[in-house]
Amino acid sequence: MKFFPESTLHQLEFDKVKELLAAHARTEYGKQKALQLRIHTKKEFIDRDLQQGNEYKQILQSGMYFPNDFILNISRELKLLGIPGASLTGEQFLLIRRLAENTNNIFRWFTVEMRDTYSGLTQVIENNYYEKAIRQLIDEVLDETGVVKDTASPALAEIRMKLYRKRNELRRVFDRIVSKLNKQGYLADIEESFMNGRRVLAVFAEQKRMVKGVLHSESDSRRTSFIEPEETTDLNNEIFSLEYEETKEVYRILRQLTQNLSVYAELLKSYHALAGEFDFIRAKGKLAIDINGNYPQLQDKAHVQLIQAYHPLLLLYNQKNNKPTIPVNITLDDKNSILVISGPNAGGKTVTLKTVGLLQVMLQSGLLVSVSPDSTMGIFKQLMIHIGDTQSLEFELSTYSSHLKNMKYFIENANGKTLFFIDELGSGSDPNLGGAFAEVIMEELAFKHAFGIVTTHYLNLKVMANKVAGIINGAMQFDEANLLPMYKLQVGKPGSSYTFSIAERIGLDKRLISKARKLVDEDHFRLDKLLNRTEQDLQKIDVEKDQLDKLLKENEQLKKEMQRVLSKELHRQEVEKLQHQNKISQEKIDYLKDMERRLKTMVIEWRKSEDKDAVVKMIHALLFNQKEQMQKEKHQKKLQEKFEEVGGEIVLGAKVKMKNNRSVGIVKEIRGKKAILQIGVIPVTVDLADLVVVKDKSDTAAG
DSSP, X not given: OEEESTTHHHHTTHHHHHHHHHHHOOSHHHHHHHHTOOOOOOHHHHHHHHXXXXXXXXXXXXXXXXXXXXXXXXXXXXXXXXXXXXXXXXXXXXXXXXXXXXXXXXXXXXXXXXXXXXXXXXXXXXXXXXXXXXXXXXXXXXXXXSOBOGGGOHHHHHHHHHHHHHHHHHXXXXXXXXXXXXXXXXXXXXEEEEETTEEEEEEEGXXXXXXXXEEEEEOTTSSEEEEEEGGGHHHHHHHHHHHHHHHHHHHHHHHHHHHXXXXXXXXXXXXXXXXXXXXXXXXXXXXXXXXXXXXXXXXXXXXXXEEEEOOHHHHHHHHHTTOOOOOEEEEEOSSOOEEEEXXXXXXXXXXXXXXXXXXXXXXXXXXXXXXXXXXXXXXXXEEEEEOSOOOBTTXXXXXXXXXXXXXXXXXXXXXXXXXXXXXXXXXXXXXXXXXHHHHHHHHHHHHTTOEEEEEOOOHHHHHHTTTSTTEEEEEEEEETTTTEEEEEEEETSOOOOOHHHHHHHTTOOHHHHHHHHHHSXXXXXXXXXXXXXXXXXXXXXXXXXXXXXXXXXXXXXXXXXXXXXXXXXXXXXXXXXXXXXXXXXXXXXXXXXXXXXXXXXXXXXHHHOSOHHHHHHHHHHHHHHHHHHHHHHHHHHHHHHHEEEOOOXXXXXXXXXXXXXXXXXXXXXXXXXXXXXXXXTEEEEEEGGGEEEEEEHHHHHHO
16 A cells, blocks of 8 residues: 555554554564564455454454463564574473463364354464474473483483482481581581582581582681582592583483484474564454444455544543543545535544554455444545644645645545545635635546545635535534534535624624624625524424434334233233143043043953952943043032132021032921921922022122
């Protein structure tokens, strides 16, 4: 991607974004790649980088563990590994083993399912493979602390066995000498020490001539002499010789291991780069979470459709200070490729311009951007910017001269793949002459189908935007009542500079304001006033629209709540219905199971009994009595639904129920302990003790 001027990325503060990205990297590889971030113009590269960053962002947000834990820089060790005749230490080999183990964990993480889910991250390991022989070679030679194993070679095993024996022999001899001299009172409190790798006695200086041996040193106070006993000199010499042989053998083994692993030097370098690459992608995911970065739709053409776009650095600053950040919505396409933003100073025009520029650079460098994922962003081949005072003392150019020089470059080099930003087009010169040149410049850029944003206070440019194809107006909204910028961009209408409104609100002498108005062209003043009033009306409409949207959302919420309640009630009724049906079905099932059990018993009795007639009678009684019992239960259920037992004294005319067969009748006559009931058309005599007074349930409900 081409930039003009060279300071473009610095003016857009892209270097600050790279520093934030590098701060999230843990490896030197990741930090360097973040600080030297490449800006692509090919869709496949941008798509790949965005997808990888988005996938790692999802991993971080889900709390999933990704096994890339190797963060050390071992470039030097890997370089030595590839040099013939070099030898690495045990500690250096352990670092290489950890790198290989880290790579193994990464490859194991990418199961078939993970490869399908995280296809972007899978591309990082596509042209690589894990070689288990690297760890095996190291494990055969070194233990977990980096010390060469006794089994690394037969010669080393033999040397260490001899060392073990000689050291044990030395310990026994030395302990015997210490015990003997202690009894004689020749030894100091510390008794013994080591000098030049040899075990020596700590002898009182006045007794040193009493101990035969080699004097190695004396203490600073000259009170203690360190003497190697004569009896241990030969043993110490032998041990020293064996230790030297051990060192030589260990060095030989490590050099041989270095040579054996040198064939994997390039592969190990790729493992190191692999760990750094995943660390870099992790940093992109972390930064995306910080700035609420998302993966917009990407088109391989010049296009800008930003929905809920935030300036990432401003967003972080406001979050730190608990301040709100106002998002911006901008669309630039083939039909409307240039946006002219007007409005009062300090209203957010330049911030809006920088937001679009910075987000575009971030996108083409593969970083997730702080916009809604529904946004659509294109790809540009060059980016031009003109912001602030570009006066050059070196070339003795005035502000306006420098401005025109930059505009000359814009016009000569702009094309359909150019994205440009011009802050205060035409400023620095006579308003009429500067405005005229500004119109010419904008017409030329529109003719070349360049995409861009221009900020201005010139009324002629606001008027022009409605007449020239491809150029549209936009305004930063302003709270005239409180004299505060609202930082909201409204596309489609030009904005007022609120020059006289601001002057009135701050209390400037009305006489001076009136005098200034007279000096302004009447049509010019009338147009600015019209823009002022139009913008205020649009703000009121926006407020009413927000209120309407809020009411519609509340109505939709109430509708959903009502549907939920109705669904819950219908579900409850359905459950009750099913429960009732299940209760009836269960009664039938219980009856049939009971019948089955009894009939099986009868069959067994039939086989055992010699009196077949008796068994037949039992079966007959069972079948017909059960049927009769069911009819009685059905009749009783109907009576329970119709009558309610109330008890009390039985008198003439009372409605009573017979306890034995549950029939209900009217008492017509009482004779001692018996009563005559009228049941239907038949009078029946029943004991008073077998009757109970009842009442219609319908009467109870009515009462």
